[in-house]
Amino acid sequence: GAVVSQHPSWVICKSGTSVKIECRSLDFQATTMFWYRQFPKQSLMLMATSNEGSKATYEQGVEKDKFLINHASLTLSTLTVTSAHPEDSSFYICSALGGAVGRTDEQFFGPGTRLTVL
Amino acid sequence: AQKITQTQPGMFVQEKEAVTLDCTYDTSDPSYGLFWYKQPSSGEMIFLIYQGSYDQQNATEGRYSLNFQKARKSANLVISASQLGDSAMYFCAMRAPTSGNNRKLIWGLGTSLAVNP
Numbered sequence: 239g240a241v242v243s244q245h246p247s248w249v250i251c252k253s254g255t256s257v258k259i260e261c262r263s264l265d266f267q268a269t270t271m272f273w274y275r276q277f278p279k280q281s282l283m284l285m286a287t288s289n290e291g292s293k294a295t296y297e298q299g300v301e302k303d304k305f306l307i308n309h310a311s312l313t314l315s316t317l318t319v320t321s322a323h324p325e326d327s328s329f330y331i332c333s334a335l336g337g338a339v340g341r342t343d344e345q346f347f348g349p350g351t352r353l354t355v356l
Numbered sequence: 357a358q359k360i361t362q363t364q365p366g367m368f369v370q371e372k373e374a375v376t377l378d379c380t381y382d383t384s385d386p387s388y389g390l391f392w393y394k395q396p397s398s399g400e401m402i403f404l405i406y407q408g409s410y411d412q413q414n415a416t417e418g419r420y421s422l423n424f425q426k427a428r429k430s431a432n433l434v435i436s437a438s439q440l441g442d443s444a445m446y447f448c449a450m451r452a453p454t455s456g457n458n459r460k461l462i463w464g465l466g467t468s469l470a471v472n473p
Contacts, residue, residue, distance in 0.1 A: 280466075281465045329399055333401070335459055345461060347393075349399065
């Protein structure tokens, strides 16, 4: 149990286009999901916390208009990188909170999406 | 301020030997949780072990154990009988105080572990 999927697993796009990444909790309901960004050989950087039915909470320095987050259901959150530029190229990982008895604070991670902007 | 410190950027261990990955934390909250995750080159984050601040005993999960020293604010991960498949990045993380609905994690910089045959 507690499986989180991400789609796509990798994407290459042209500069100026928008890219949508989906994060789904497959066998549990997740009221809270997190979006991270990770550069090569670095730690995870939290971008935003996504709560179902409400606006996402963005971390300081993360552009809300550039990284649009929608958490429309208890099993789906989406991250849209708008007008992507080469500096947005990164590994994006989502996680979903809860899902297992006694582990309501455990984050279950998706496999990640590698975005390359040309 | 809350912080996780992993002082070992890289570690080497011989196959079948034990290795300890260091993690120290800083928080003023009496209630917190500590996590260890493994990230192989594929990128997926794999949960390894969890220790709650009020847990009386050190957490163990198979070959993984957490050496929890509360007074020293350390939560070192011990991997016994290392295997080649243990080669990966290892991250220590701490659950932030329970304020509102958020349960975000504070992350360390990670330790790259290489297991030599």
